[in-house]
Amino acid sequence: MQYAHITGWGKAVPPLTLTNDDLATFMETSDEWIKSRTGISKRNISHVNTSELATVAAKHALAAAGIEGKDLDLIILATASPDTLIPNIASTVQAEIGATCGAFDINAACSGFLYGIGLASSMIKSGQNKKILVVGAERLSFYLDWSRRETAVLFGDGAGAVILEASEQEGGVLGYELNNDPDARDILKSSFGSQMNRFDTSSLDFYIQFNGQEIFKRAIQGMGSLSTKVLEKCNVSKDDVDWVIPHQANERIIDTLVSRMKIPKEKAIVNIENYGNTSAATIPIAICDALDKGLIKPGQTILSCAFGAGLTSAALLLKWGERVTPINTSDAKVPACEQTVLELIKPAVDYFFNKAQQDGR
Numbered sequence: 001m002q003y004a005h006i007t008g009w010g011k012a013v014p015p016l017t018l019t020n021d022d023l024a025t026f027m028e029t030s031d032e033w034i035k036s037r038t039g040i041s042k043r044n045i046s047h048v049n050t051s052e053l054a055t056v057a058a059k060h061a062l063a064a065a066g067i068e069g070k071d072l073d074l075i076i077l078a079t080a081s082p083d084t085l086i087p088n089i090a091s092t093v094q095a096e097i098g099a100t101c102g103a104f105d106i107n108a109a110c111s112g113f114l115y116g117i118g119l120a121s122s123m124i125k126s127g128q129n130k131k132i133l134v135v136g137a138e139r140l141s142f143y144l145d146w147s148r149r150e151t152a153v154l155f156g157d158g159a160g161a162v163i164l165e166a167s168e169q170e171g172g173v174l175g176y177e178l179n180n181d182p183d184a185r186d187i188l189k190s191s192f193g194s195q196m197n198r199f200d201t202s203s204l205d206f207y208i209q210f211n212g213q214e215i216f217k218r219a220i221q222g223m224g225s226l227s228t229k230v231l232e233k234c235n236v237s238k239d240d241v242d243w244v245i246p247h248q249a250n251e252r253i254i255d256t257l258v259s260r261m262k263i264p265k266e267k268a269i270v271n272i273e274n275y276g277n278t279s280a281a282t283i284p285i286a287i288c289d290a291l292d293k294g295l296i297k298p299g300q301t302i303l304s305c306a307f308g309a310g311l312t313s314a315a316l317l318l319k320w321g322e323r324v325t326p327i328n329t330s331d332a333k334v335p336a337c338e339q340t341v342l343e344l345i346k347p348a349v350d351y352f353f354n355k356a357q358q359d360g361r
Ligand code: ACO
Pocket: 028, 029, 030, 033, 034, 037, 038, 109, 110, 149, 150, 151, 153, 154, 188, 210, 211, 212, 213, 215, 216, 249, 250, 277, 279, 307, 308, 309
């Protein structure tokens, strides 16, 4: 019997940080409002493409697993903000790391990384593949309308990656559940892509539109019910869960989720303060941070859950293997940016505030 274990992990965080106070220099908001309503203090804004972030994270994950790109037999890249749709950006990462295998992107929004891990674990357990790279990478700043404070303060850019390997050692991914609620497709969306109808050139403007309170409720319901389902399916009690690694969209969502599940808050890995919501990247970044801090111990049971546009949701249960330290390290990093973060985003900020004025908002 083959088990699917995480054997390598890595993240890539762009060097430019946008704090709540930076945001308050050009929009009506405050550190106090953002921090108390969301838990976020700062986020990273990327001057490089999503695939470059993904490549850096992938190189760290490969080094941590002690393998090379050529050892991989599949690459799954979860993103809703690829730098190119054709070709997929898994192929860009593949070229950079020298892999010769299948490679594809998936878009399940913020649940994408868990969809990817679930899929990869099934491929490994079926005997089809032995070493799979799964990446969650996003440059959500691409979608932001900086004049809309209700969304602009929430998101950030970044990437995280893991290597999933076949092993005879019991454990690894124990089970997963995926769901999607198509009735809620319209409560979280961007019109990006609607201009694919080239006979209708009415609008090239796109930004994230959402109903925050409705998502808030459905996120807790979706993550909660799938988490319960995966625990039951794997015959594991919630009391035996050592860590919950939830999607980081809002700290209050995480608080409500664990409180409803009657899991102590101390068991939840929360790092939204530093990154904001990086969509498909939040969970792999949180895994890296938890390992860096020495929180995850060999053999511990981890419950991870997510929700995203669709509305997708996912929950995954895993038993960590023996190794919690990297085999090797990589010196890959996101290059420095010569601009300040406010200089970088200024053209987009000016564009959207001018547009808001024209629209009478
Ligand atoms: N700064 C200051 N005031 C603000 C800001 C801001 N950035 N944003 C909104 N406000 C104001 C509103 O205008 C409103 O003012 P009013 O009372 O005068 O009308 C007031 O704050 C309260 O607004 P609410 O929308 O009721 O605030 P709420 O407490 O619901 O928090 C939030 C909003 C943070 C968006 C919350 O609903 C939320 O986190 N929702 C779900 C999370 C989410 O959707 N994340 C993105 C999902 S994407 C993904 O992960 C797939």
